[in-house]
Amino acid sequence: MIERREFLRAGLLGGASLGILGAASAPASAQAIEQLQMFIPAAPGGGWDQTGRSLEQAMKAANLIKSAQITNKGGAGGVVGLPEFLNQWRGRPNAIMVAGLVMVGSIITNKAPVSLLSTVPLARLTEEYQVVVAPANSPFKDLRDFAAALKADPAKVPIAGGSAGGTDHITAGLIAKAVGTDARRVAYVANAGGGPAAAMIIGGQVAAGVSGLGEFAENIKAGKMKALGVSSDKRIAGVDIPTFKEQGVDVSIANWRGVFAPPGVTDAQRKAMIDLVEATVKSAAWQEILAKQDWANVLLTGDAFGAYLQEEFKRTEAVLKDLGLA
Amino acid sequence: MDALSGLAQGFAVALTPINLFWCLLGTTLGTAIGVLPGLGPAVTIALLLPITFKVDATAAFIMFAGIYYGAMYGGSTTSILVNTPGESATIVTAMEGNKMARRGRGAQALATAAIGSFVAGTIGTLGLAFLGPVVVDLALRFGPAEYFSLMVLAFVTVSAVLGNSALRGLASLFLGLFLGLVGVDNQTSQARLTFGVMELLDGIDVIQVAVGLFAVGETLWLCARYRNAKDEVLALSGSLWMSAQDWARSWKAWIRGALIGFPIGALPAGGAEVPTFLSYYAEKRLSRHPEEFGKGAIEGVAGPEAANNASAAGVLVPMLTLGLPTSATAAIMLSAFQSYGIQPGPMLMQNQPALVWGLIASLFIGNAMLLVLNLPLVGLWVRLLRIPAPMLYAGILVFATIGAYNKSQSPLDIVILYAIGVLGYAMRRYDFPTAPVIIGMILGPFAEQALRQALTISAGDWTTLVTRPISASILVVALLAVAGPSLWRLARPPR
Structure with a gap:
């Protein structure tokens, strides 16, 4: 992780200089937005909340906004709050919602009557990758061993992770599918949080585990868990874990987070928000936050993000069907 | 580094004036949010996370730990005085504590809760400082099978209420088991008994139900009988201090509560509620005055209060030794570590000794501060009880309603609160006990998830519950708790 932070810091310098350039070339940033309204469909403290509050910090530090009003309405992976954003927030300028892949899964499994696709997608901001681990004394040396065992009899390979239908479960399902096993037979042990799941793995209660890399990184470094593979497309700089793809399992997945505008905003209002997000991402303050939190910067804005979102819905729905959850 | 020198270093960090200030601020704030409805330590710390951009790490964690401990103290105050538990871990406290308050012994109940919290918090923190690594090794041997057996043991304790x-x-x-089923099932992510209402996906909050049954139900009951009843102002009988007999009955309960609370709190999925039930059961069984239970037995306050504070220290064991967040509050404290660029994990104690030991030392200091803060308040708090009943209960209703709404700003929560309140009134009217509802709600989902996880791991083999040594031992203890007394009577020669 240290190496990775170092690397990001190098990137940060680049980002910062870009930021200066950006500020110089964008006169719009001279007039800061009076008040940004931010909707977070999760309780304070989680990943979306952290992303939202970090955005607020960076926007204020870069003089892009004067203040922000944050509304938290949490529950069930965001589907409790989403209707409020779609209805009460309709057409509001200077308003954004923070959400991500988790909400995509939650909308599908809960058969929610509302969808993230009804919002106006602004930008994908960050990604965190998934990691497959095994207890320190596991017979699995790498992901190939794990994949072989999974293929032989999935019921004998209990896998611990977060709640059913979440990113961890989806990752396990994608791997099972890629190795040619019935995803429904995967012995997935769902936990209410990352802590209990990690305890199960370190204590050797299960054969393997799936989680966000950040959540397990320290236990991997300390030798309490053995990392078998990461879900990124290519190797993550500074992280000495091979990818799934390198080991013959053709799966890549990232837990992304992004921002959305309410439905009914004008094209100009939409553009203003995209400009705001782009200027924020270039700011030194945001780059510093990325480095601290180990978030990968994967900015994708406007229509390109909209198309990506459609794809994510299709893929997630297909996996959840395979898992028997949708 | 060994624990003693670490602790010495920690006190050097924690005793600086600025850190003492943060500790005082945290404990005061914690007590306040414990007393106020609807605000828990997790949400409070989350809302304070932005200060991590301004304050240095050690100071911030000292304050967060103060909030965490303080909320445990404050939560018991409302449980005892107005039967409105602010924290799920203080629901058991309300059972005997409020009865004591109604018999004019509110001051003694508050005192035994405060002193017991101090004693148990200190024992728990000592355990954290000196036994952390050992305890966590043991705790990791607990898998789902063991948790299920622990729940079986906890269900046995239901007989006490x-x-x-x-x-x-x-x-x-x-009824409690049924209410516990509402919401998304964690193992399959399918909604159960939500009838398409999105707000129900996360289930019904147990604190909501406790407040509905205890506080709202009680108020309705009082209203229904008010015309016939004399206006009872609760007299404060005698001294505010605990008598020699109170001390004699409390101290063993404090120690036992701490010994039950700390290890269960350290279990990655142990929680703070289960030890309070186990402690209540143990005290009822061991008391020389079992007839007083249900009418205001001081052991029934002392034990569970001690258990919940010791478990708060226990929760910090996996957090500081392995970086595992095992409660909502611990999870948010971990995310605060990240905003300092500190990666919480097994190396935390080696990499950040000043921070970790400073935090542990400040827990000792915070505990002492809380005692000093809370004992003088006892006299003030009990005066609340002298407010004439109609006003007091109107106040409780306002208090409970605000708390229900605050949790998620959803009007549905208020509807649920009052529906449960009416139910509580009916239960009281037809003489159904309300405490088992809460126990069913907490233990039911826990036991169900643990059993299904255990069976997933064992590929459907039920013998996993009895072939694993720890699981089997716990089941034997549960069996003895059920059958023990009758076996004892059989074995004893007739007089």
Whole structure:
């Protein structure tokens, strides 16, 4: 992780200089937005909340906004709050919602009557990758061993992770599918949080585990868990874990987070928000936050993000069907 | 580094004036949010996370730990005085504590809760400082099978609160099990009993139900009988201090509560509620005055209060030794570590000794501060009880309603609160005990998830519950708790 932070810091310098350039070339940033309204469909403290509050910090530090009003309405992976954003927030300028892949899964499994696709997608901001681990004394040396065992009899390979239908479960399902096993037979042990799941793995209660890399990184470094593979497309700089793809399992997945505008905003209002997000991402303050939190910067804005979102819905729905959850 | 020198270093960090200030601020704030409805330590710390951009790490964590401990103290105050638990871990406290308050012994109940919290918090923190690594090794041997057996043991303790009629008690218990089923099932992510209402996906909050049954139900009951009843102002009988007998009955309960609370709190999925039930059961069984239970037995306050504070220290064991967040509050404290660029994990104690030991030392200091803060307040708090009943209960209703709404700003929560309140009134009217509802709600989902996880791991083999040594031992203890007394009577020669 240290190496990775170092690397990001190098990137940060680049980002910062870009930021200066950006500020110089964008006169719009001279007039800061009076008040940004931010909707977070999760309780304070989680990943979306952290992303939202970090955005607020960076926007204020870069003089892009004067203040922000944050509304938290949490529950069930965001589907409790989403209707409020779609209805009460309709057409509001200077308003954004923070959400991500988790909400995509939650909308599908809960058969929610509302969808993230009804919002106006602004930008994908960050990604965190998934990691497959095994207890320190596991017979699995790498992901190939794990994949072989999974293929032989999935019921004998209990896998611990977060709640059913979440990113961890989806990752396990994608791997099972890629190795040619019935995803429904995967012995997935769902936990209410990352802590209990990690305890199960370190204590050797299960054969393997799936989680966000950040959540397990320290236990991997300390030798309490053995990392078998990461879900990124290519190797993550500074992280000495091979990818799934390198080991013959053709799966890549990232837990992304992004921002959305309410439905009914004008094209100009939409553009203003995209400009705001782009200027924020270039700011030194945001780059510093990325480095601290180990978030990968994967900015994708406007229509390109909209198309990506459609794809994510299709893929997630297909996996959840395979898992028997949708 | 060994624990003693670490602790010495920690006190050097924690005793600086600025850190003492943060500790005082945290404990005061913690006590306040414990007393106020609807605000828990997790949400409070989350809302304070932005200060991590301004304050240095050690100071911030000292304050967060103060909030965490302080909320445990404050939560018991409302449980005892107005039967409105602010934290799920203080629900058991309300059972005997509020009865004591109604008998004019509110001051003693508050005192035994505060001193017991101090004693148990200190024992728990000592355990954290000196036994952390050992305890965590043991705790990791607990898998789902062991948790299920622990829940079986906890269900046995329900008999302590079933009341006079087993049938009515069990009916209440099953109502709790039913309420616990509402929401998304964690193992399959399918909604159960939500009837398409999105707000119900996360289930019904147990604190909501406790407040509805205890506080709202109680108020309705009082209203229904008010015309016939004399306006009872609760007299404060005698001294505010605990008598020699109170001390004699409390101290063993404090120690036992701490010994039950700390290890269960350290279990990655142990929680703070289960030890309070186990402690209540143990005290009822061991007391020389079992007839007082249900009418305001001081052991029934002392034990569970001690258990919940010791478990708060226990929760910090996996957090500081392995970086595992095992409660909502611990999870948010971990995310605060990240905003400092500190990666919480097994190396935390080696990499950040000043931070970790400073935090542990400040827990000792915070505990002492809380005692000093809370004991003088006892005299002030009990005066609340002298408010004439109509005003006091109107106040409780306002308090409970705000708390329900605050949790998620959803009007549905208020509807649920009052529906449960009406139910609580009906249960009181027809003499059904309310405590088993809460126990069913907490233990039911826990036991169900643990059993299904255990069976997933064992590929459907039920013998996993008895072939694993720890699981089997716990089941034996549960069996003895059920059958022990009758076996004892059989074995004893007739007089």
